[in-house]
Amino acid sequence: MTDEGPATPSYEDLFERAPIGYLLTTGDGTITRVNDTFAKWTGHSADALVGRSFRDLLTAGGQLFYETRYTSVLTLSGEVREVALSVVCADGRELPVLVNALADRDANGNLLGVRAAVFDVTGRHDYERQLVVARRAAESAAVRLRVLQDASSAFGATTSADDLARALRDSVRLALDARQSAVVLLDGSNVVRLGDDGLREELWEEVQPLALESMVRGESIMLGNLDAASARSSQLAEALHLSRLEALAISPIADEGVCFGVVISFFGRTRTLGEQSSGLLAALARQAAQTFSRMRLQRELEHRALHDQLTGLPNRKSLQERLASAITIADRRHRTVALIFIDLDGFKIINDDLGHRAGDAVLAEIGERLGSAVRGTDTVARYGGDEFVVVCEDADEAEAMQVAERLRLSIGVPLSSVPAPYGVTASIGVALWTPHDGSSVTADAALRAADEAMYQAKREGRDRIRLVEL
Amino acid sequence: MTISTAGADVLRRNNVTVSGNPEGRPVVFAHGFGCSQEMWNLVAPRFERDYRVVLFDSVGAGGSDSTAYDRAKYDSLHGYADDVLEILEALSLEDAVFVGHSVSAMVGVLAAGHDPSRFGALVLVGPSPRYIDDAGYRGGFSQPDIEALLDALDQNYFDWSTSMAPLIMGNPDRPELGAALTESFCEVDPAIAGHHARVTFLSDNRRDLARVSVPTLVVQCSDDVIAPVEVGRYVHEAIPGSSFVQLAATGHCPNLSGPDELTDAIESFLR
Known part of the structure; x- marks a missing residue:
């Protein structure tokens, strides 16, 4: 009588004490039956669970997922597997679960009820969450x-x-x-x-x-x-x-x-x-x-490499490039190009008497005046010291002389940067290049010629213009 | 019917299917978050006798072209609304009935608000203009709830089958164990689902409701936690001249839980 071994368990016992949570619901998710295991896990009594919606046992995030995917897929395909959800237990604790569910449908496909198996995945949940x-x-x-x-x-x-x-x-x-x-x-x-x-x-x-x-x-x-x-x-x-x-x-x-x-x-x-x-x-x-x-x-x-810091005008290096390109273009198009070489008269005295700072101010002032005396397409450069050079593309003798005269006059206007009677004038040499077949001129040669014409103006009494044809 | 190349691209992008009565009034069914056009499997056939039935998948869902998912475009519901307008144009639909479920209800509101010319009516099934509670407004959720949904999505879409599942489950011979939900129904691209969830549940379209000028029906389910009855009422009151119908069908998806009742409600509104 005492050693009969374990009795064959009843189906009831198999259901109630299975090591998984098991629940049945209606088609719309109302719980109709739960096993003891599920009740124990969640801390709710079986009686309290029956009549409630399975959805309402879930966390808010889980409810969103349940409504937007779980039920749709379950209804359409008849099955869901391993859906990760969290059930809120009676004491407020959240129980992470995986749910497998099968839909019971009648011959017409209408949903009669759902059988759901619920696995407690507390152990792996934290690990997954970390992942x-x-x-x-x-x-x-x-x-x-x-x-x-x-x-x-x-x-x-x-x-x-x-x-x-x-x-x-x-x-x-x-x-x-x-x-x-x-x-x-x-x-x-x-x-x-x-x-x-x-x-x-x-x-x-x-x-x-x-x-x-x-x-x-x-x-x-x-x-x-x-x-x-x-x-x-x-x-x-x-x-x-x-x-x-x-x-x-x-x-x-x-x-x-x-x-x-x-x-x-x-x-x-x-x-x-x-x-x-x-x-x-x-x-x-x-x-x-x-x-x-x-x-x-x-x-x-890049700007500094090609410009004079004091006046902001193109420097000698930049002038040489522009002049070379102006000559090339003039040769190709058979146009004239004029080069105007300016040397200030009276600048050395200002520098010696009033100092370099005053001299710099004069150069800056003259630099600005030159810019407004030339044509829009002309290039004004500071050649060095008190020497400036203007490249006039597409200018014949008359035009070049007009520009040179405007430059001479504007330089002669009394200076605002130094007190009277200090003032400067300009000795100007103009070199005119008219392309003719088979020959050209280098930028250096043009500059030397204009420089020479400027010296001639200086020798002849300053404040005047001399022209040389190349 | 002739369709331009651009139109054909639109139809392919959104996996548009057309069935039913070619002479009938067009009715366009738009699925909600987390599913695809299959969501209308139990409803759409009931319209085929009288209506020209148009179904489509949002980009990222079902048979749509996921490569068309431009995050900047789909970072707001306006991107989806533009797609709806393009579909209507590609099919040259006039006087169309747009039936939008869940988030697609708001997509319909935005589309019809922006360009109502091809719309004849809007049917909003379980609409919510804002899911998160706000001062003087109860949407039903808090920001942390939405973050929890994103967690749930990540957990359910985690690709266990290819990497971690064999390790964790000790079942390397049965990779299908990890396939979980994403099999044949309501396919959603997991890379897109998270962003789409953010856009869906963090949007606030309350201001857009008043712009709707086409006849509108608000369909409210019973016991819908996603779009509670006060939210449905709010939508109804905010859309001038709209009608409101309360279904006995429960949950957020009456297209599955009460297809007959939903069909009747739509048909009697259109009649």
Whole structure:
């Protein structure tokens, strides 16, 4: 009587005490029966569970998933497998589970009920969760890195402010999934304004004050929804809404405290930029600013190599290049070219009496006057010391002499940079080159000839013009 | 009917299928978040006798062209609304009835608000203009709830079968164990699902409701946690002249849980 071994379990027992949770529901998910295991796991009594919706036992995130996918797939395919959900237990604890479910359908396919097996996956849940988090972090880092790399090579390949603005606009749109984006770049007195196609003028106007504010303060501005935009200006909110946009972010393009402009992103929905997105945006704007800084420095160096610092005029090296090219063009087109060599009379005394600083001021003043005395197409260069040279393309003798005379007169006008009676005049030599078949002249030879004519003017009493034909 | 090359591209991109009565009034069914046009399997056939029935998949779902998923474009529902307008144009539909379920209800609101010319009526099934609670508005969810959904998505779409499943489950011979949900029905590209969920559940389209000028029916389910009855009422009150019908069908998907009742409600509204 005592050693009969375990009794054959009843089906009831197999069901109630199976090591999985088991529940039956109606077609619309109302629980009709649960086993003891499920009741025990969740801390709810079986009686309390019957009549409730299985969905209502789930966390809010789980309910969303249940309603948008679980039931749809179950109804359409008759089965779901290994759906990860979390059940809220009686004590508020969340029980992570995997659910396999089968639909019972009648001959017409109508859903009669659902049988669901529920597995407690507390153990692996944390591990999976960590994997999910790690994967997300890795994917997001990879995306950010790629955006930065792509931007870096795109920025590096740009040679103008326009190109750079375009590259920045495109990389920011990509980085933030912005519906539209725009860049405003201050390039000296030139403002480069580059928006996406279809960015409305009304919106530009409303955004401009914000762009300016961001630039002046060197701070970014985020308006995450239309209410925030309304708080700034109702016209701004209206302009955004008309463009089917709801949010915007403005970031200054700044490097080491110098602000070159802003990049603006527009979003089609309410947005907040997380730490990573904001960081990425700032990194892109900073990278663009550095590229722009470098571009400007490069341009500055190129300018310096070819210009005289004191007067801002092309220097001797630049003059020689331009003269050579003017002669080549004159030869090809059979046009004349004139070279006007100017040496200031009376400059040495100013330098000796009043010092180099005064001399420099005189040179700068004369440099400016020369620029306004010549024709628009002429090139005025500082040759060295108190010598200036003007290249007049396409000028015959009469025209060249007219220009030379205007130069002589303008130089003779009393100076504002030094007190009377100090003043200068000009000894001017003009060399005229008229191409004839089979021969040419070098830039050096032309300069020597003009220089010689200038000396002749000087020898003959200064403040006059001498012409030589080449 | 002639379709331009651009039109053909649109139809391919959205896996558009046309059936039913070629002479009938066009009715376009748009599926909600997390599924595909199969969502209308029990409803669409009932319209085929009288209507020209148009079904399509959102980009990223079902048989759509996932390579057309441009994150910047689909970062708001406007991107999806533009697609709807392109489909209507590609098929030269006039006086179309747009039946949008769940998030597609708002897509229809945006499309018809932007260009109502091809729309004859809107049917919004389980619409919600904003899922997250706000001052003076109850959408039913909090921001953390939506983050939890994204977690649930990641967990359910995690590609166990190729990498981790054999390791974790100790079943290297049965990779199908990891295939989980994503088999034959309602296919969704997992790379897209997370972003799409964000766009769907973090959007706020309350301001767009008042712009709807076409006759509109709001279809409200019973016991719908995603679009509770007060949200349906809100939509009804915000859309001028709209009608409201309360179904006995429960849950968020009456197209599956009560296809007859839903069909009747739509047909009597259109009649």
